[in-house]
Amino acid sequence: MPVTPELLDRLSAQLGPAGYSTDPDVIAPKLVEWRQRWRGHTPFLARPSSTAEVAAVVSACAAAGAAITPQGGNTGLVGGQIPAGEILLSLDRMTAVRAIDPNNDSLIVEAGATLASVHQIAAEAGRRFPLSLASQGSASIGGLLSTNAGGVHVMRFGMMRDLTLGLEVVLADGQVLNLLRTLRKNNTGYDLKQAFIGAEGTLGVITAAALKLFAPVISRHVVLVALASADDALTLLARTKQSFETLSAFEIMNARSIALAVANVANVKAPFDTAPAFTALLEFESLDGLGFADRLETFLDRQLQDRLITDAVIARSKAQEEAFWKLRESLSAGHRTGTPQANHDISCPVSMTPALLSAAHATAQELVPGATIVAFGHMGDGNTHLTVMAPQEMSQDAFPRDAISHSIHAVAVGMGGSISAEHGIGVARKADFAAFTDPLAIETMQRIKHALDPQSIMNPRAILPEGPA
């Protein structure tokens, strides 16, 4: 149903001058996805300052049958936060800390707070919130929850779902569902918060969350390891997990991904004189570093003697740690050149990553002879960010991006994997989501969608194909 002038009048009156905008210049930055892949439009930007105001907006839209696109920090990678005519609901004014309880290791914060601010708040209380990802300065708690974000510490601390104790949600009819408990154990009926985490705003608007905190890290060690193959990386991962409960990240980067970062990003240097097929970044974080450096060196020496690894360098300073992480975090920028490419955020069982990389290479070659693979990611989680790059001479038009993505996704799914490990479906992955998901699962999702949002006004273009209600 189209947005009517009457609805806009009602929303304006409810929100007051500070709470909305219809000025195209004010709205513009929220209409463009940050890599400029999606551009949207909206007649109205709502910027409520409280849960009651969010409820009033949703209630008015529900009464008018008008659709809403909720937006957090606008760092999403699948276009789910960009409106196409819907009311744009930004939570960016809702950033309050509602409660912090260090002895319960819990924090209640509103959905517009950025991840970086949550890190800061936790640190000031002598605690830590462990989720960490590149866009943390902008990404908001509401957006991170709605996409069940991951990042570099998932293997030890889990994704947003695992780090959440409670939620406050405005339902599709404007009622406020308060699930903001800070309990570690609570088995009283269905765990309703689970429905809203990862739902990309299609079932309601998350307005606040109770998050788990952890003890702060006292000792950190970051290591870069040179490996001759993905199989060796997998063996190293298994051995490391058997030896160290303090392993908090195990990232891999193929040679091509590092070469492009070194070539295209300022102040990034190759870590080894001879580029290995794969470089792994290992991070260990503990509450007590006693004797750890010795244990780590002994462990790495043994892997060198076994010829499982060909080289290793342990960061000896905070600056060197940061340089190692900067290499990892520059890979994404490194390959975003003008070269035609198809990007993927796939996962598979951890044990299948070497097979996935081989099969993806073969598939890419079949479709585009001379294509290269940029692959890096969170090997500890089986999550690979895999990009197929066109050969240098190929034009954008000649590059069969959709066919490649469909084939790469087929490879992942064929190995029991996923077409979207941590980015979500949004609008970008809808076609392949529909193609690769069991129709019964889609039908079950549609039943839940219809039960909680019968008018389909909550981010209706995201995730699900239109279906029988």
Next chain:
Amino acid sequence: MPVTPELLDRLSAQLGPAGYSTDPDVIAPKLVEWRQRWRGHTPFLARPSSTAEVAAVVSACAAAGAAITPQGGNTGLVGGQIPAGEILLSLDRMTAVRAIDPNNDSLIVEAGATLASVHQIAAEAGRRFPLSLASQGSASIGGLLSTNAGGVHVMRFGMMRDLTLGLEVVLADGQVLNLLRTLRKNNTGYDLKQAFIGAEGTLGVITAAALKLFAPVISRHVVLVALASADDALTLLARTKQSFETLSAFEIMNARSIALAVANVANVKAPFDTAPAFTALLEFESLDGLGFADRLETFLDRQLQDRLITDAVIARSKAQEEAFWKLRESLSAGHRTGTPQANHDISCPVSMTPALLSAAHATAQELVPGATIVAFGHMGDGNTHLTVMAPQEMSQDAFPRDAISHSIHAVAVGMGGSISAEHGIGVARKADFAAFTDPLAIETMQRIKHALDPQSIMNPRAILPEGPA
């Protein structure tokens, strides 16, 4: 709708002689809750041997509008597994291991497998499944998932929900929903498995699960600590969490709980000459014990010097470790004397446990002057098993059990807590669940129930009050 002879004929034909029973002697053990608090009846015990057979049973019942009570190991504590005329669906013949992948730290097992067998299967593959609880020899994976079971290692490894990668579920119409992926990261639409975990069989029948495995423990240390107050226990917990990532259990036991176990359970001895107000059991598990014993002793010495703790004893042998755990695991039996009592499985924010214990004591005294409190549980999770015991002279009839429970639950809820931390609602806690749960949350649960089980044939008496559909 009543179960008809036609339905029983159809089920018998589908399942074959080995797959069902109508013999009262065969069925009898499955009709009595293990503490004899609930006794049920059923015209038909279905014992399918495969997912296809479960699907056939559910499909036939759905067509006939007949209700089903699924049952795992019959160790549930809230009566949700005991039928009252429904078809009884036992998964006890479905115990197969479908796949194990040590390099993915994953195991796929059928729902009838016991927790103890899963421990064994994991150990044989050089891995570990960390969930641990007293009934593990009987409790089945399907039942543990349906009640989102907890146990003694939740503070480090989480509950069943946190340990599950995928599920296979037979839906209420008999269709098989295969969500059996073994991925650490998968954000492709709604995470449907979450709906069935903790749903106590009211939304479908879990037939198999993909579980997370972990590296095996190399070094274990178990300590008993004497404490003068619950506040001191809370401080000790906070300090221990700040110092040791290897802390895997932090249990507390009040003096009364230990005294009753010593008096009533064979071979249980008081750990300290003078009974402290609270005794804490701490367990540390790590992949490498290097230097750990020294660190632990130094830590405990510091707490003694600070007078935070009054005594401590570290188990020096496997036998002593087992004796410490036997004390903890005997508490439940210790107070199940003939004395009138009201039992509770409550939780609160970890920081509120001392206040909860004080308030519970005051509340009990108000209702029953001279009542005593037996309290023990998982302080690391804020989960207390709290029993109000009648004074010696009081009769069962005079003891106001329901009024006490309602008041104790009110105390927990008033502190942001839960009336059921790890046991679920079943039929035992339905009245207080309805009384203490936000009506909007109940309505939202009913919407989900109606979306997935529109005829309400799946364990219809558990959890939810009858509601508008």
